Amino acid sequence: MNPKERLLAWFHRNKRDLPFRKKKAAYEIWISEIMLQQTRVAAMLPLYSKFLAKFPDIETLAKAQEEEVLSAWQGLGYYSRARNIRKAAIYLTSNFNGRFPKDLTEALKIPGIGPYTARAVLSIAYDFRVAVLDGNVKRVLSRFFQYEENILGSKADRDLQALADGFLNLESPGDHNQAVMELGAMICLPENPKCLTCPLIGDCKTQVTGKTDSIPRRIKDKKQIHLFGNILWIACGDEVLLIRELRPRFLKGMYVLPIFFVTEDRDDVYAPSEDLELLNLSFDFRTLPMKFKHTITHHKFEFQIKRSEVIKDVLKSKMNQFGPDLLWKWVKIEELTSQFPSSIARKVKMEIEKQN
Ligand code: SF4
Incomplete structure (x- = not known):
């Protein structure tokens, strides 16, 4: 098996049983992806279930008052995300009959939806052949390909997106994207990656050269x-x-x-x-x-x-x-x-x- 196939097989054996993985529904995947930006899975899960129980579909969310949505978002922080979710629901109801469009250009016009979320929803819900790039993916790919430059900033985003696109498993893009993110969350950890249990071992350049401690390189320019x-x-x-x-x-x-x-x-x-x-x-x-x-x-x-x-x-x-x-x-x-x-x-x- 090549590394992509080993990664996919590992994912099917080891993936966490998460509610938004049970069916390929764009709305649930979209909400989960937004909630998971800046919030850990364990903290997000109870809030996700409550939110979905209150707003089970895009139409219900579009009809809700902003205060109701902000209140249901309590505990997740970064409230601009909640406001954008409601705006996006209104936009989708008026323009796409309450459905998430099956088109990357259209998805990127939705309020609050950036390249990562658009690609995640389209690939996971509709099996679109687009690769995602988030913090976990950047870490995995920068180590796998031994990308030695600073991974913060737009140049790194472009370079790593090209590497992610080239690495995408075209047969199962949604599962592949989730597999890379899952690997970053469970195995290829920021400190002490568990290389001995990693399906990419042997093909991962950084593991072979012993540089996992120094890659990815993160040079911040923003002071606290x-x-x-x-x-x-x-x-x-x-x-x-x-x-x-x-x-x-x-x-x-x-x-x-x-x-x-x-x-x-x-x-x-x-x-x-x-x-x-x-x-x-x-x-x-x-x-x-x-x-x-x-x-x-x-x-x-x-x-x-x-x-x-x-x-x-x-x-x-x-x-x-x-x-x-x-x-x-x-x-x-x-x-x-x-x-x-x-x-x-x-x-x-x-x-x-x-x-x-
Ligand atoms: S072999 Fe190690 S460094 Fe390479 S992807 Fe796997 S866990 Fe990360």
Whole structure:
């Protein structure tokens, strides 16, 4: 058997029993692929089942309110993915009768669908002869072909996509793509790859030359950014204030607890808007002793909570000073995590409850 055949045979013997592998359904595969970007399989599975139970098909998803979809996405983070999934469902309902198109160019026009997802759905659901490229595939192929350049960046994407296309098993493209990804997830691990149990052993150049520790090469040009911020807890009885800014730096399009970054420079891209500064000055706050950490992509945050309890009339008059760039609403504290579906809300609520 050649390496591709051995890889496929290994996959058929060892593949994990995952719900979205049970039938070749484009919708289920699409949702699973989006959820698995940035989320591990074990963490994603219960959320995937709940999401599919609530939105069993594209039409149901297209009819849902954005808040419902964001709430069902809670626990997965990166909420722009959830918003795009809903937009894509609306697009597919209007343009393709609620079906995923069987065409790569058309698939790439769907909101939130990039080359990886389009190729994954088309190959797995419809056996299209297109190779996928994700983090696992890049690692496996860069080692198999001993690709010694930096694997981050567009040049590497082009080079590795060409290698993936050439390596594709044309008889079973969907299973082949899943096999390479599965190999990356289970055997060709970032640290200490299990070469002795790998179906590609003997043909893998990096394993033969003993360079598995240094390939793939990842040279990052983006530095980690550390930010300190205050989260404003402005409550009145059993309700708390959420705001939505026109141009927020993070958590776009959501109603959130007001987050006020501490910066030295008014022109800093993370500097609070004038509305936020005004909000911060409008109430008397007590700073809670606890701090907590949160990460969004390469941003590492440290947050402190500032708490203010106010009387409804005072609150109303103060909030009426804000213009159209800052929307606001009151939500029941018990509904905070569904109205602001982010782990930030959960962490803040927990801290507040400890104080009560
Ligand atoms: S032989 Fe080792 S390095 Fe090569 S693909 Fe298999 S696990 Fe990865």
